[in-house]
Structures are given as C-alpha cells and as structure tokens.
Amino acid sequence: MTTDVKKKPAAETGTERRLNMIEAINEALDVKLAEDPDVIVMGEDVGYFGGVFRATAGLQEKHGKTRVFDTPISECGIIGVAVGMGAYGLRPVPEIQFADYIYPGLDQLISEAARLRYRSAAEYIAPMTVRSPFGGGIFGGQTHSQSPEAIFAHVSGLKTVIPATPYDAKGLLISCIEDNDPVIFFEPKRIYNGPFSGYYDKPVEPWKRFDSSIVPEGHYTIPLGKARIAREGEAMTVLAYGTMVHVAEAVCEEKGIDADILDLRTIVPLDIEAIEASVEKTGKCLIVHEATRTSGFGAELSALVTERCFYHLEAPVERVTGFDTPYPHSLEWAYFPGPVRIGEAIDKLMEA
Amino acid sequence: MADRPEGSAKQGSNKPALELHVPEPTYRPGDPVDFAHITVPEAGKQPRPDENCEAIETSPLCYDLVRVLGDDNKAHGPWDPKLDAETLRTMMRNFAMVRAFDERMFRGQRQGKTSFYMKCTGEEATSISAAMALASDDMVFPSYRQQGILITRGYPLIEMINQIYSNKGDKLKGRQLPIMYSSREHSFFSISGNLATQTPQAVGWAMASAIKGDSRIAATWVGEGSTAEGDFHSACTFATVYNAPVILNVINNQWAISSFSGFAGAERTTFAARALGYGLAGIRVDGNDPLAVYAAEKWAADRARANGGPTLIEHFTYRAEGHSTSDDPSGYRSAQERDEWPLGDPVMRLKRHLIEIGEWSEEQQEELDRKCVEEVKAVTKEAEKNGILGHGLHHPFRTMFEDVFEELPWHLKEQSEQAIRERETKFPEGRPGA
Numbered sequence: 041m042t043t044d045v046k047k048k049p050a051a052e053t054g055t056e057r058r059l060n061m062i063e064a065i066n067e068a069l070d071v072k073l074a075e076d077p078d079v080i081v082m083g084e085d086v087g088y089f090g091g092v093f094r095a096t097a098g099l100q101e102k103h104g105k106t107r108v109f110d111t112p113i114s115e116c117g118i119i120g121v122a123v124g125m126g127a128y129g130l131r132p133v134p135e136i137q138f139a140d141y142i143y144p145g146l147d148q149l150i151s152e153a154a155r156l157r158y159r160s161a162a163e164y165i166a167p168m169t170v171r172s173p174f175g176g177g178i179f180g181g182q183t184h185s186q187s188p189e190a191i192f193a194h195v196s197g198l199k200t201v202i203p204a205t206p207y208d209a210k211g212l213l214i215s216c217i218e219d220n221d222p223v224i225f226f227e228p229k230r231i232y233n234g235p236f237s238g239y240y241d242k243p244v245e246p247w248k249r250f251d252s253s254i255v256p257e258g259h260y261t262i263p264l265g266k267a268r269i270a271r272e273g274e275a276m277t278v279l280a281y282g283t284m285v286h287v288a289e290a291v292c293e294e295k296g297i298d299a300d301i302l303d304l305r306t307i308v309p310l311d312i313e314a315i316e317a318s319v320e321k322t323g324k325c326l327i328v329h330e331a332t333r334t335s336g337f338g339a340e341l342s343a344l345v346t347e348r349c350f351y352h353l354e355a356p357v358e359r360v361t362g363f364d365t366p367y368p369h370s371l372e373w374a375y376f377p378g379p380v381r382i383g384e385a386i387d388k389l390m391e392a
Numbered sequence: 393m394a395d396r397p398e399g400s401a402k403q404g405s406n407k408p409a410l411e412l413h414v415p416e417p418t419y420r421p422g423d424p425v426d427f428a429h430i431t432v433p434e435a436g437k438q439p440r441p442d443e444n445c446e447a448i449e450t451s452p453l454c455y456d457l458v459r460v461l462g463d464d465n466k467a468h469g470p471w472d473p474k475l476d477a478e479t480l481r482t483m484m485r486n487f488a489m490v491r492a493f494d495e496r497m498f499r500g501q502r503q504g505k506t507s508f509y510m511k512c513t514g515e516e517a518t519s520i521s522a523a524m525a526l527a528s529d530d531m532v533f534p535s536y537r538q539q540g541i542l543i544t545r546g547y548p549l550i551e552m553i554n555q556i557y558s559n560k561g562d563k564l565k566g567r568q569l570p571i572m573y574s575s576r577e578h579s580f581f582s583i584s585g586n587l588a589t590q591t592p593q594a595v596g597w598a599m600a601s602a603i604k605g606d607s608r609i610a611a612t613w614v615g616e617g618s619t620a621e622g623d624f625h626s627a628c629t630f631a632t633v634y635n636a637p638v639i640l641n642v643i644n645n646q647w648a649i650s651s652f653s654g655f656a657g658a659e660r661t662t663f664a665a666r667a668l669g670y671g672l673a674g675i676r677v678d679g680n681d682p683l684a685v686y687a688a689e690k691w692a693a694d695r696a697r698a699n700g701g702p703t704l705i706e707h708f709t710y711r712a713e714g715h716s717t718s719d720d721p722s723g724y725r726s727a728q729e730r731d732e733w734p735l736g737d738p739v740m741r742l743k744r745h746l747i748e749i750g751e752w753s754e755e756q757q758e759e760l761d762r763k764c765v766e767e768v769k770a771v772t773k774e775a776e777k778n779g780i781l782g783h784g785l786h787h788p789f790r791t792m793f794e795d796v797f798e799e800l801p802w803h804l805k806e807q808s809e810q811a812i813r814e815r816e817t818k819f820p821e822g823r824p825g826a
C-alpha cells in the first residue's frame with residue numbers, strides 16, 4: 041500500500057510528525073524489526089553505539105542483541121553472512137558504514153547475492169537490504185564521498201534505491217526490506233539533516249521546514265520503481281535522485297525555469313513510464329547526478345531517453361555529473377555538480 | 393519466512409536450542425573499571441628465542457606479553473634492547489613531539505582549520521619505537537595512526553600540517569583527507585582510507601625486494617579491528633608462502649571506533665596467535681613499553697633481513713582518546729578505562745626509565761615538552777600562511793584532473809576546462825583570499 045503524504049497529510053494520523061532522514065530510516069528499521077522476527081540489522085558500530093550516523097540508535101536496546109548487532113570490520117563477511125542468513129530464511133539489513141567501503145563485499149554481492157535466485161532456479165534467494173551512506177559534500181575526501189550506484193545498477197539481479205526525502209526514506213526502506221531480492225539502499229548523507237541547495241556556504245535548512253519530512257507513524261511503503269514528481273513543469277525534464285534532486289530544484293527555482301523534475305527514487309527498477317511521459321511532454325531532458333560521468337547512470341538514462349523519446353526531443357540530452365576524478369578533499373566544491381554546472385546545462389537546453 | 397517455524401528447535405525435540413553469541417565489552421559508560429582480568433606478566437620473564445628460530449618456537453610468545461620495563465622503571469631480561477642514553481632521549485623527543493603535534497592539530501580541527509584529525513595518544517611507542525628499530529629506508533605501509541613514524545623519520549612538520557590543512561603547500565595537492573600522508577622520500581607509503589589494504593601491499597613490496605636481491609625489508613601497521621578484513625588474511629598467507637621479508641604490526645588498542653576487540657575475535661585468542669595458523673613467527677608485546685616494542689620490532693627486522701621470514705607482532709595497547717575528531721567515546725565506553733589501563737602510558741614509562749638510569753630529569757622533560765609545543769606552534773603559523781581548509785588557498789582547479797592518469801585524456805581535458813569556466817562564473821573578480 042502506498043501513502044501519498046501530499047494528499048493525505050498528518051490530519052489522518054493525528055499528529056503531524058516531522059523527522060529528518062536519519063530518524064526516518066531509524067523508524068523504518070524499528071517498524072520492520074517489530075513486525076517481522078526474521079529481520080536482522082547488523083554492521084560496523086551499529087549495535088550498542090547505534091551507527092556512526094546514528095541511524096540504528098536505540099534499536100539494539102529495544103529489539104535485543106541477536107536482532108541488532110555489531111560486526112567485525114569485514115564488508116565481505118557482512119554481506120557473505122547476510123547471504124547465508126537469507127538462505128536460512130532471515131531478512132538481513134546489513135549496513136556498510138560508507139559506500140566507499142562496500143568494495144571488499146562486491147564478490148558476495150555481485151557473484152553471490154545477485155545471482156542466487158537465478159542459479160538455484162529460485163530455490164534460494166538473498167532477500168537482503170544493504171544500507172549505506174553515500175555521496176559527498178561533507179569534506180570526507182575520496183574515501184567518504186563516492187557515489188558508486190552505477191556499479192550496482194550494472195549488475196543483473198540487484199535493485200538500487202536512493203531516497204531524497206525523509207518520507208521517502210522510510211517508505212522505500214520498508215519496501216526494500218520486504219522485497220525478496222537483494223537491494224542496495226544508498227542514503228545521501230549530505231541531506232541526512234536537511235535538503236541541500238548546492239550553495240555550500242549557506243547554512244543547512246533543517247528537514248522540519250519541509251513537508252517531505254512529515255512522516256507517518258507505523259508501517260507504510262513506497263513501491264520500488266515509481267518515480268516522484270518533485271516539481272511539475274513544461275520547460276524541460278530533469279532526471280535526478282538523492283541530493284541532486286534538491287540542488288536541481290533550487291537551481292530551477294532560482295533561474296525561474298518551469299522544469300518537470302523527476303526524483304527517480306529507484307534506479308533499478310526504473311520508472312520508464314514516468315520518464316517517457318515527462319520527456320514527451322517537455323521535449324528536453326537534463327540528467328543530473330553526483331557520480332562520475334563516464335559510464336555513470338546518466339549514460340543509461342541518456343541512452344533510454346534517446347532510444348525511446350527520440351522523435352519528441354527538441355535538443356540533445358544533457359548530462360551534469362561529477363568529474364571523472366576521485367573526489368578531492370580541498371576542491372570538493374569545484375568537483376561537486378553545483379548550481380553553476382547545472383545552470384550552464386539548463387541555459388544550453390533553453391537556448392536550443 | 394524462516395526455514396522452520398518459530399521456536400521449532402525447542403518444540404518436539406530434545407535437541408538443545410542454539411544460541412547466538414554476541415560479544416559484549418566488560419565496561420560501558422559509567423561502569424567502574426577493573427582490569428584485573430588482563431594478565432600483566434612480570435617484565436623480563438619472557439624468553440627470547442633466536443631470531444632465526446623456526447616460527448613454531450615463537451608459539452609461547454603469542455600468548456605471553458613481552459615486557460622489558462618493570463614497575464621499578466628499570467629494563468629487565470633478555471628482551472632489553474640495551475639502547476644507549478642518546479637513543480632513548482631521541483625516542484623521548486619523538487614522543488614529546490608527537491604529543492605536542494596531536495594536541496595542536498586536534499585543536500586546529502576544533503577551530504575549523506581543517507575537516508578531520510586523528511590522535512595516537514597512548515600508542516606512540518607502537519609507531520615511534522618500532523620505526524626506530526627499522527632502517528630508515530625500510531619501507532613502511534602504515535594505517536592512519538602512525539604519525540609517529542613520520543616524525544621519527546624526520547619528515548618536516550610543515551609538510552604534515554600543509555597536508556592536514558589541505559592548503560596550497562600540500563604536496564598531495566589537497567586531494568586526500570587530513571592525515572592521509574605519503575612520502576616516498578621517507579619510504580612511507582601513501583595512506584589509504586580503506587582499512588587493511590596496506591597489509592598485502594607491504595607483503596608485495598617485501599616480495600619485490602626479495603625478487604631483486606635487495607636488503608630492505610617492509611613493515612606494515614594495521615588496527616586490531618581491521619584484521620577482520622580479508623586483505624589481512626591474504627597478507628598473512630602470501631607472507632608465509634613466499635617467506636617474505638615483512639613485519640605485520642597489529643596495533644591492538646582495544647577499540648575500533650565503538651567496537652571493542654571482541655568483534656575482531658579477541659574473546660577467544662590473541663591477535664599474535666593468528667601467526668600460528670599461518671606459520672608466521674608471532675610476538676605479543678606490551679605496546680606501552682617503548683623498550684619492549686623496540687626489541688620486538690628489531691627481532692623481527694633482523695629475522696626478515698636474514699631471510700628468516702615474516703613476523704606478526706601484536707602490540708597490546710590502549711586508544712586513550714576518541715577514534716578521531718568525529719568520535720565521542722563517552723557514548724560507548726567507560727571514561728575510567730584510560731586511567732585504569734594496566735600498562736600505563738608509554739611516554740611516562742620512558743620518562744621514568746630515563747630518570748631512573750640517571751639520564752634525564754623532570755626539568756629536562758618540561759623543557760623538552762615546552763620546546764616541542766613551541767616548535768609545533770611556530771610551524772603551524774608558518775603553514776597557515778599557505779592557507780587553511782576552505783579559505784581559498786588551495787591548489788589550482790586544473791590540478792584536480794592531473795594524476796588520474798599519467799596523461800590527460802580528452803574527456804578530462806574537457807572537464808578541466810569546464811571546472812575553470814565554472815570558477816570564472818563563480819568568482820568573476822578572482823577567488824577571495826586566493
């Protein structure tokens with residue numbers, strides 16, 4: 041079941057609660073731990089301490105040490121045991137402390153979790169949700185800033201989900217945990233506390249000032265593969281996810297561009313219908329992601345739009361991305377695809 | 393749904409229900425601390441096998457604790473490295489410098505001059521004393537907590553601070569997170585943020601040195617928590633297979649951020665004992681005893697240099713401060729642990745030993761500490777002229793695209809032009825402060 045917070049505001053649930061993204065994620069885990077005895081939450085520092093970003097705070101105390109626990113520092117081990125737990129019938133929700141540290145677990149994810157259903161003709165499945173903070177904008181240097189979503193999108197058998205608001209974070213995470221296939225759930229850490237306009241010298245505006253932080257209590261889901269219309273417009277389609285949804289929104293606002301902004305929410309499976317409908321309406325398409333450009337997910341989006349909406353396009357598809365370099369520390373804001381880079385691409389599309 | 397119905401193990405069967413063990417540290421915030429369960433053997437009582445012994449002969453040392461400095465502040469037993477007073481004073485100078493440096497850089501981060509810092513308080517001996525036992529051109533593959541090696545090897549403080557401030561003087565061009573140094577000139581490998589990756593690399597360097605008939609050995613440092621990574625297992629396997637001239641230093645400082653050493657297996661065995669299963673020589677050493685650390689490292693270095701093979705050394709120590717500037721340990725461990733730590737503080741222990749043997753005084757110590765603080769302060773001021781993080785004095789934008797490859801391919805050239813164009817749009821009158 042899907043709840044649309046815009047149409048059914050807090051009135052229905054009684055009190056209107058506003059949560060930041062961490063609190064929303066924490067609540068999704070809490071709801072699932074309470075509802076389903078097969079759900080297990082584990083990872084480095086997630087147990088007693090509650091995670092380095094506090095996403096699992098209080099969960100061990102509430103649900104017990106065999107449901108929520110710390111793990112050895114081995115991402116290969118964390119994902120490998122999650123495959124084994126899934127084989128038994130549990131529903132593990134492992135946390136990888138930073139997306140930049142997921143690589144030691146890639147063999148277990150790519151060769152094992154992603155293909156288990158296929159190779160065993162569905163005798164065994166790997167119903168795990170790997171949560172991991174990703175993306176830059178916090179001066180984390182090259183090992184606390186990466187956006188490796190395209191690596192996972194490239195693997196058959198993995199779903200990749202990226203929320204952009206607290207409301208979505210909770211509903212999507214519950215859907216991921218309930219999904220019977222392995223899901224990578226990347227949390228844009230730059231927007232844990234508030235959406236980001238792309239202007240790094242402005243203070244963070246906390247989530248509670250935005251209606252997308254109104255989070256219903258209890259269980260609700262947002263289906264995987266359904267995009268969110270972040271802003272409706274006619275001038276061009278903007279495809280984005282995570283932090284970049286907010287940056288794109290802020291830029292369009294600032295420039296007075298009547299854009300149709302789609303928050304993709306899940307990149308695999310992708311809401312192709314929403315993309316087609318929007319591009320057919322606007323005739324122009326801008327794709328924005330923070331990840332590196334070459335073979336980034338934007339390349340896939342661009343190919344799809346070109347293949348499927350070619351005769352509706354009035355201009356070549358534009359991509360705005362991070363540069364093809366490791367994420368630099370001191371030049372973080374020169375690297376980040378911020379308002380200037382996005383603005384340039386918008387101008388180009390508007391002039392076309 | 394789980395394979396069996398809920399509780400089926402207990403129902404209709406007399407088989408015992410299985411239970412999951414989840415490690416739990418002895419103390420949590422607010423708990424009174426008593427480390428009586430940690431066995432601290434008498435200094436000088438541990439046997440010292442010949443450097444060229446069979447690896448198996450080191451087995452007892454994997455469960456023991458090599459100690460030299462006794463409660464009487466004197467050096468005891470066969471592991472006494474018999475260092476001359478000058479060397480001990482040099483060691484003390486390195487200790488004092490690292491403390492002064494850590495203090496200042498930590499404060500600098502708090503004052504917003506940079507994004508991040510990590511102290512090594514309480515663990516100084518595991519890098520300084522160890523590095524002093526190596527030749528200065530032996531190659532080291534450290535983790536992020538071995539600033540002591542650089543200071544021991546005379547790496548200029550200004551380079552360290554430039555790196556920490558990510559400023560225009562930073563030789564690494566502001567690309568790396570603070571403290572992720574690199575200095576080929578000091579045989580110090582580029583530090584990675586990805587844990588334990590350096591361990592097989594050290595083995596590979598050592599293999600290369602052996603392939604080429606060189607005389608230099610390699611040493612690596614890894615936290616006890618990080619030994620859980622597969623890389624460490626690979627390092628041990630390759631080290632033993634090729635009898636590589638390498639030293640694997642495991643720094644068991646009891647904590648890995650909020651996870652105690654039990655989450656790396658310490659409830660069941662020692663980290664030194666990992667050596668046994670691989671056929672490596674192993675030593676467990678009091679990591680807060682500078683003389684013992686020196687002696688153990690020297691033993692392993694001599695062994696490696698004589699083609700005796702690799703050694704795994706567990707340095708048993710304590711992380712006296714938070715994991716990093718992003719961490720507050722009061723959320724997960726008892727504040728009393730630091731005071732109750734049964735192996736004391738390495739700097740104090742060396743100081744008392746120097747005084748005991750008549751080669752040092754409280755006044756000299758105060759003088760040294762003061763000088764180090766002043767030197768760090770002066771160099772910090774100097775480094776600040778090159779800028780602090782986020783104030784515009786960084787490397788030029790184009791440098792962001794260099795060193796991705798040896799040569800710039802077309803797409804990076806285009807992106808570099810893009811970055812420069814963006815800068816002109818953002819700062820039409822030039823970057824403030826730049």
Ligand SMILES: Cc1ncc(C[n+]2csc(CCOP(=O)(O)OP(=O)(O)O)c2C)c(N)n1
Pocket residue numbers: 084113115137141144537585586587614615616617618619643645647648649711715
């Ligand atoms: C592959 C990888 N996983 C996780 C992390 C996050 N992380 C950074 S330090 C750390 C704890 C390491 O503890 P330990 O190895 O004991 O070293 P110590 O900090 O105590 O020196 C963790 C989990 C990382 N940097 N790399």
Ligand SMILES: [Mg+2]
Pocket residue numbers: 615616617643644645646647648649711
């Ligand atoms: Mg540790």
